[in-house]
Amino acid sequence: MVFWVLGVYKVKDVEAAAASYETSRETRHAAGQKSYRVFKVTNAPEGEQKIAILGDWDDPAQFEAFCTTSEFKAIADGLQMLEPPQVTVLQELSAPH
Numbered sequence: 001m002v003f004w005v006l007g008v009y010k011v012k013d014v015e016a017a018a019a020s021y022e023t024s025r026e027t028r029h030a031a032g033q034k035s036y037r038v039f040k041v042t043n044a045p046e047g048e049q050k051i052a053i054l055g056d057w058d059d060p061a062q063f064e065a066f067c068t069t070s071e072f073k074a075i076a077d078g079l080q081m082l083e084p085p086q087v088t089v090l091q092e093l094s095a096p097h
Helices: 014-022 025-031 060-066 070-079
Strands: 003-011 033-040 049-057 086-091
Touching (some): 014 070, 025 070
Antiparallel strands (some): 003 049, 003 086
């Protein structure tokens, strides 16, 4: 079973946040993240910059445990969030076609 974690983050600078997230690939993989994609939110209110990060995990408990670590805090700090993120955990029901 695959679980996806979708986080939407209001950030100071979209490109800087995306670049910062890329630098933590090995740390996130070691914690259990299998793959990820980073998106710019194009329908954010005018003047706001937001990114969405979609990552897949075998178990949402892995993600929740990772969120309590100093490594996760460093990743979050690198995003330069302006407010707490909106996080949604999704269970995959069908494979891509």
